[in-house]
Amino acid sequence: MSRLSDLRYSDVTPQSIYVNRRRFLATAAAAAGAIAGPFSGQGRAAALTGAKSAFSTTEKPTPQQVITSYNNYYEFGTGKDEPVRNAPKWKVPAPWTVQIGGAVAKPKTLDLDAILKLAPLEERIYRHRCVEGWSIVVPWIGFSLSALLKQVEPTAKAKYVAFETYYDPKAMLSAREAGIPFPYKEGLRVDEAMHPLTLLSMGLYGETLPNQNGAPLRLVIPWKYGFKSIKSINKITFTEKQPDTAWATYAPNEYGFYSNVNPKRDHPRWSQASENRLGEGFLGKGTRRPTEMFNGYAAQVAGLYNGMDLMRNY
Ligand code: MTE
Numbered sequence: 569m570s571r572l573s574d575l576r577y578s579d580v581t582p583q584s585i586y587v588n589r590r591r592f593l594a595t596a597a598a599a600a601g602a603i604a605g606p607f608s609g610q611g612r613a614a615a616l617t618g619a620k621s622a623f624s625t626t627e628k629p630t631p632q633q634v635i636t637s638y639n640n641y642y643e644f645g646t647g648k649d650e651p652v653r654n655a656p657k658w659k660v661p662a663p664w665t666v667q668i669g670g671a672v673a674k675p676k677t678l679d680l681d682a683i684l685k686l687a688p689l690e691e692r693i694y695r696h697r698c699v700e701g702w703s704i705v706v707p708w709i710g711f712s713l714s715a716l717l718k719q720v721e722p723t724a725k726a727k728y729v730a731f732e733t734y735y736d737p738k739a740m741l742s743a744r745e746a747g748i749p750f751p752y753k754e755g756l757r758v759d760e761a762m763h764p765l766t767l768l769s770m771g772l773y774g775e776t777l778p779n780q781n782g783a784p785l786r787l788v789i790p791w792k793y794g795f796k797s798i799k800s801i802n803k804i805t806f807t808e809k810q811p812d813t814a815w816a817t818y819a820p821n822e823y824g825f826y827s828n829v830n831p832k833r834d835h836p837r838w839s840q841a842s843e844n845r846l847g848e849g850f851l852g853k854g855t856r857r858p859t860e861m862f863n864g865y866a867a868q869v870a871g872l873y874n875g876m877d878l879m880r881n882y
Contacts, residue, residue, distance in 0.1 A: 613778065616771035618689035618709045623765060625693050625864070630704040632773045634847040639780045640698065641799060642748055643733065643740035655779035658739045660800075664784050666716075670730075670805035673721035680784055684770070687715035691774075692767055692788075697829050697863045699793035702854065703843040708788055709771030714762045722758060722806045729761040730754075730811035731787060732803040748818045754798035755811035755825065756789070757872075765790060765868055791865040793827045824882035828873070829863035833882055 641651035644658070666683065669675035689709055697703045717729065735751035743750045760766065767788040770777060777783040782799025789796045795815050805811075815823035822836055831841045844854035862869050873881075 613775040615774060616689065616709050616776045617774050618691040618711075618771075621690040621692045623690075623692050623694075624707075625695055625705060627693070627695065627705045629693055629707045629773075630845070630847040631852070634852065635704055635706055635772060636778050636781060638702075638846060640794065641780055641782070642746040643735070643750065643752065644780065645741065646746060651780035652778075658736070658779055660779065660783050661734070664802070666785070666802055666804060668716070668720045668804045670807055671723045671726035672806050673723055674719070676720050678716075678719070680770075683716060683768075683785070686719070687711035689770075692769075694767070694788060694790040695863050696788070696790065696794055696797070697843055697859060699795055699823065699827070699835065699840075701838060701840070701843055703845050703859075704847070705845075706788075707773055708767055708769040709774070710767045710769035710785075710788070712764045713766045713768040713787065714764065716768055717761060717804070720806070725808050726758055726806035728807045728810055729756050729758055730805045730807055731756075731798045731801050732805075733798055734800045734802040748814050750814075751803075752798060752814045753811065753817075754787070754796055754813050755807075756796070758806070759872055760789070763869060763872065765865060791828060791862040791869045793823075793829055795823065796827050826873075826878075826881050828869075828878065828882075829859060830861060830878055830882070831859040832861075833879055 637652040638648045639651040639655075640648070641655060644651040644654040663679040663681075665677050665679050667675075667677045688711065690711055691707055691709055693705060693707045695703060696706050731754045733750075733752035740750070756766070767790075768785060769782075769788050770785045772778075772781060777786065782797075785801055786799040787797050787801065810825055813823075813825060815827075816825055829840075834840050840859055842856050843859045844856055846852070846854045849855040860866070
């Protein structure tokens with residue numbers, strides 16, 4: 569994430585760019601004959617609406633065009649403008665299944681249709697703060713992750729939940745090319761995962777998720793830095809021990825397990841005191857504002873961390 573050596577790598581390594589482009593083109597050709605459905609991917613959006621939620625911010629949503637074209641999705645490129653070019657060529661596998669197991673009484677593999685029936689869809693307008701210092705406001709469509717997690721009946725041993733992104737080496741960058749381990753992994757404590765604000769999202773702006781935003785379903789944890797909001801999930805495991813996560817594995821001194829938005833704790837290489845809200849101001853380049861503790865969600869979530877030193881447990 570904004571690592572100078574990564575930037576240099578992708579900027580000055582024509583061979584890797586060449587290899588990647590060839591790979592993405594091959595994927596597009598393979599996808600061309602695929603059957604289109606509401607969740608078939610290939611950049612085709614279907615309507616997906618949800619009821620208004622009391623959890624929504626009244627802040628103005630960032631333009632859809634910004635949310636869907638300025639992305640972090642390292643599987644499809646490390647530049648902000650690469651996922652929008654490369655991810656739509658990926659054919660989202662159908663049926664999409666999510667395998668849920670580990671420390672649970674009833675392990676299950678559910679497909680998207682079954683998941684969509686678990687709870688009514690809501691529109692949740694959340695602030696999203698990336699650890700890199702930019703922010704957006706997104707009208708997500710989805711429901712609390714707890715509705716899905718309850719299905720498998722976690723046991724007393726379950727203290728954490730580990731999440732994994734679907735990984736297709738033929739359609740996505742290699743870990744070496746991207747600079748972080750794949751499949752992309754994230755994790756939460758069980759109480760964080762069960763918190764009503766933690767959203768399982770299948771859409772934004774009244775449509776199914778574009779591939780670059782994590783189709784067909786992803787997490788959104790609005791009080792944590794954006795990298796916790798893992799995209800395109802196909803595996804969930806309840807664990808006794810704190811699971812490994814992609815960014816903490818890559819640089820443990822820079823990216824912690826908790827990664828709660830905290831304006832007082834600077835990243836070792838930059839300040840976290842303020843953020844650039846994309847899509848506003850001169851030419852939509854963004855306007856600066858102070859970053860809030862827990863990204864403005866302290867009233868709802870601060871209690872999860874009572875007695876913890878948040879400077880050390882970053
Ligand atoms: N999930 C996967 N699988 N791969 C990624 O590279 N990037 C993360 C997160 N989830 C990422 C991911 C980061 S750093 C951010 S800020 C958000 O996705 C960006 O979400 P957006 O592109 O929908 O704004």
